[in-house]
Amino acid sequence: MAVCGFNCGxxxxxxxxxxxxxxxxxxxxxxxxxxxxxxRFVSQLSFLFITNAAFLVGxxxxxxxxxxxxxxxxxxxxxxxxxxxxxxxxLNWMLAVYLLGTIALxxxxxxxxxxxxxxxxxxxxxxxxxxxxxxxxxxxxADQRMRPLKYAILxxxxxxxxxxxxxxxxxxxxxxxxxxxxxxxxxxxGGYTLGVYFVPxxxxxxxxxxxxxxxxxxxCRHLCPVGAxxxxxxxxxxxQLTVDMDKCxxxxxxxxxCPMDINLPEDHASTECIRCGQCVSYxxxxxxxxxxx
Amino acid sequence: MKVWKLVGVLIALVVxxxxxxxxxxxSQRLNESTCLGCLALNPRGAPFTDFWSAYPDSYGSxxxxxxxxxxWVTGEVNNGSVVMLFFWYHGCQPCKQQWDDMKKRGLVEGSxxxxxxxxxxxxxxxLITIDVVNSDRTDARTVYxxxxxxxxxxxxxxxxGDQGNLYWYAFQGPADGVGGRPSVQELIDIIEMAIQVxxx
Numbered sequence: 001m002a003v004c005g006f007n008c009g010x011x012x013x014x015x016x017x018x019x020x021x022x023x024x025x026x027x028x029x030x031x032x033x034x035x036x037x038x039x040r041f042v043s044q045l046s047f048l049f050i051t052n053a054a055f056l057v058g059x060x061x062x063x064x065x066x067x068x069x070x071x072x073x074x075x076x077x078x079x080x081x082x083x084x085x086x087x088x089x090x091l092n093w094m095l096a097v098y099l100l101g102t103i104a105l106x107x108x109x110x111x112x113x114x115x116x117x118x119x120x121x122x123x124x125x126x127x128x129x130x131x132x133x134x135x136x137x138x139x140x141x142a143d144q145r146m147r148p149l150k151y152a153i154l155x156x157x158x159x160x161x162x163x164x165x166x167x168x169x170x171x172x173x174x175x176x177x178x179x180x181x182x183x184x185x186x187x188x189x190g191g192y193t194l195g196v197y198f199v200p201x202x203x204x205x206x207x208x209x210x211x212x213x214x215x216x217x218x219x220c221r222h223l224c225p226v227g228a229x230x231x232x233x234x235x236x237x238x239x240q241l242t243v244d245m246d247k248c249x250x251x252x253x254x255x256x257x258c259p260m261d262i263n264l265p266e267d268h269a270s271t272e273c274i275r276c277g278q279c280v281s282y283x284x285x286x287x288x289x290x291x292x293x
Numbered sequence: 294m295k296v297w298k299l300v301g302v303l304i305a306l307v308v309x310x311x312x313x314x315x316x317x318x319x320s321q322r323l324n325e326s327t328c329l330g331c332l333a334l335n336p337r338g339a340p341f342t343d344f345w346s347a348y349p350d351s352y353g354s355x356x357x358x359x360x361x362x363x364x365w366v367t368g369e370v371n372n373g374s375v376v377m378l379f380f381w382y383h384g385c386q387p388c389k390q391q392w393d394d395m396k397k398r399g400l401v402e403g404s405x406x407x408x409x410x411x412x413x414x415x416x417x418x419x420l421i422t423i424d425v426v427n428s429d430r431t432d433a434r435t436v437y438x439x440x441x442x443x444x445x446x447x448x449x450x451x452x453x454g455d456q457g458n459l460y461w462y463a464f465q466g467p468a469d470g471v472g473g474r475p476s477v478q479e480l481i482d483i484i485e486m487a488i489q490v491x492x493x
Contacts, residue, residue, distance in 0.1 A: 061321030070324050071331045078324045082331070086323055089384045098316035167384045170331045181332050191337055193472035195387065198333040 023127030034281035036290070040117055044126070047118040051076065063099060065106040066119035067226040069173070071180035073187060079176075080226050081157065085167045088158035107233030111240070115220055115227055116276030121175055125212045125219060126259070134215070134261060143261060147221060147272065150228040157225060169225070171197040174208035217259040220274065231271040239275055240293045241268045247287035254279035254288060264288075322426045323382075327444040330386025335466035336445055338473040341483055344453065344460035344490065353440050362452065362459055363433045365421075370454040374419045375487040378450040380434050381405050382426045387467040388447040394468065394477045400484070417488045437463040449480065453487035460490060 031041040051064065052074040059070075062077040070079040080099060087095040106114065115122050134140050153169070160168045170176060181201060185192065211218035220227050243265040254264040257278045262270045264279055265288065280288045329335055339351035348355040362370075369376045381388035388405070395401045401408050401420060410418045425431045425446055435443050437450045442465060450463040462483060470476030475483060 059321060059324040061317035061319070061324065063320060069331065071327055075324070078320045082323070082328075083320060086319075086384050092316075092319065094312040094316040095319055098313045098320065101313065161384070165383070166386055166389065167328065167330060170328065171333070171386060173331070176331050177333070181334060184332055184334055192332075192334040193337060193466075193474075195329065195333040195335050196390075197330065197386075201333045 020124075020127065023124075027127045030278075036277045036281050040276060043117045044120075044123040048120045048123060051120055063102045065103060065226075065230070066114045067121050067175050067224055068119070069176040069178075069180040071176060071184075073180075073183050075179075079170075080229065081169055081173070082167065084157055085161045085170060088161040089165055089167070091162070103229055104233065107230045107237060109238050111234045111237030111275055112227065112230045112271075112273060113239055113275035114230065115224075116274035120179075121224075122217070122220060122274070125217050128209075128212055133256070140261075143215075143221070149222050150224055151231075153223065154225040154228040172200055172204050174201070174205040177201040177205040178208070216261075217274070221260060221272070227274075234271040234273055235269055238292045239290070241273055241275065241277075241279070242289045242291070242293065243268045244287045244289070247285045249285050249287075251284060253282050253284060257282040319426060322431070325444055326382055326385075326425050326446050327442075328385055329445060329447075329466060330384075335387060335469075335472060335474070336439070336442055338464035338466065338475075340473045341462055341475055341479065344451075344462050344487070346458065346460055351439060355440060360459070360461065361436060362461070363430070363436065365430070366433075366452055367459065369419045369421075370452055370459060370491075373491070375417055375484065375491050376450075376452040377410070377418055377420050377484065378433070378437070378448070378452070379405070379408070379420065379422045380425050380431075380446055380448040380450075381422060382424055382446060385446050390469070391447055391449070391467040391477070395480070398477045398481060400477065400481055414484065414488075417491065418484060437461075438465060451480075451483055451487050453490045455490050455493060460487075 028041070031037040051068050052072065054074040054076040057076055060076055060078075063080050063083055064077045065080070067081070068075060068077075068079060070077065070082055080103065083095055083099045086092065087099065134143050157169050181198070208219060211223070215221070245265070248265055250265075255262070258264055259276060259278065260270075260272045260274060262268075262272050268288070275290060277290045280290050339349055345360075348358050348360060350356045366376050366378070379392075381392065392401070392405050392408070399411050400414065402411050403409055405422050406424070408420055408422045409415060410420045421430075423430045423433065425434065434446075434448055438445065438448055445465045447467065448463060448465050449468060450461060452459060452461045454460065464474045466472070466474050468475055468477045468480045470479065
């Protein structure tokens with residue numbers, strides 16, 4: 001198959017090519033509505049390329065400030081959760097400081113913007129997300145109660161990895177299943193036997209897809225441990241979402257378009273905000289602003 | 294007082310930067326080592342039929358070419374020992390699985406860092422465990438891994454010799470008896486055959 005002129009047989013992401021292209025066409029309708037969202041689309045595409053640039057720059061020691069598997073065939077940087085697991089298993093404090101320093105440095109400036117502007121998994125969710133809003137109050141309460149789950153997962157990773165001396169999260173990670181296991185199998189279908197964690201990993205991957213199709217940014221809201229790592233910086237980062245309450249008509253458009261279902265405009269400094277700027281783009285009164293404070 | 298505080302902060306920053314540089318190298322080495330546990334996949338191996346003197350056909354473009362064993366391997370073999378190499382790293386689930394299985398079967402003892410052969414084998418076999426993230430012998434895996442799979446860990450290599458000739462066998466992934474990889478019992482048999490070759 002050679003639709004785009006590239007050699008699909010040698011491309012580890014050939015199996016995602018058509019779904020991504022179809023998703024991009026649908027998503028473009030939303031992105032094209034404002035210059036800010038067009039910029040975000042270009043940013044997400046660029047980071048998808050940068051993330052997979054090992055064929056140009058090799059494997060570096062830099063750490064992604066978003067979620068992506070470093071075992072992906074062309075991953076250029078290191079997975080933050082993988083680094084956290086290794087730091088915990090070996091009690092390597094310098095590795096932990098390096099990770100926290102990298103996350104802190106980026107998030108003090110940009111907050112959780114990497115989720116909205118750079119993360120390939122976020123990009124995938126933006127394209128697959130059917131803009132499913134939670135309507136019933138009961139479901140909304142459940143959604144709010146589930147949010148701390150990602151912090152619990154993050155906090156559990158170091159002790160569990162230390163005690164088991166194993167990469168406990170990675171063994172089951174659905175993002176690894178999507179971006180590393182499936183591409184490896186696609187590149188060399190007969191070259192592997194299935195490991196002990198293959199079936200659970202694929203089950204988690206199935207659950208991951210159900211979640212992100214059923215709920216806009218479902219992974220970011222409830223389960224992403226990298227998002228949990230970055231979230232606390234949202235309150236103090238230089239890049240902030242601000243509201244001019246004099247202009248705000250309380251029409252609810254911002255709350256309606258927010259992929260993270262944040263209670264806007266009141267909770268504009270929420271740790272859940274991924275700085276995607278959709279509320280800014282859709283506000284008819286121009287009351288919201290995304291900028292450096 | 295303020296100057297001393299600034300100096301203190303500067304020293305802390307230098308230490309942090311130095312540490313980060315060290316951590317960067319560690320991070321890069323981890324990134325370069327494919328974690329088969331992460332993939333939940335294990336590479337197929339070439340089933341053991343006999344020891345190889347050159348690269349076998351499973352090594353693709355290297356087939357038939359002479360193997361450039363590291364000098365620290367040839368040195369041990371020339372001193373009369375069979376050499377078993379075990380490439381591993383912390384957090385590598387298949388490495389841990391294989392090490393634990395080898396311990397249970399009485400082939401090795403201790404931990405991966407300071408592992409050694411058990412008394413029945415220690416006299417004839419030298420075990421060299423190589424932490425691919427921290428060891429300066431990491432590059433040796435490019436000699437023994439299949440082309441394009443240099444980053445896959447664990448790698449187990451058995452090297453023996455006879456009258457100046459070196460023979461070897463290697464596989465990647467855990468010794469679980471699946472996909473052409475030997476089981477630990479088969480690995481023990483291979484090591485015993487290597488000792489017989491060594492003894493002529």
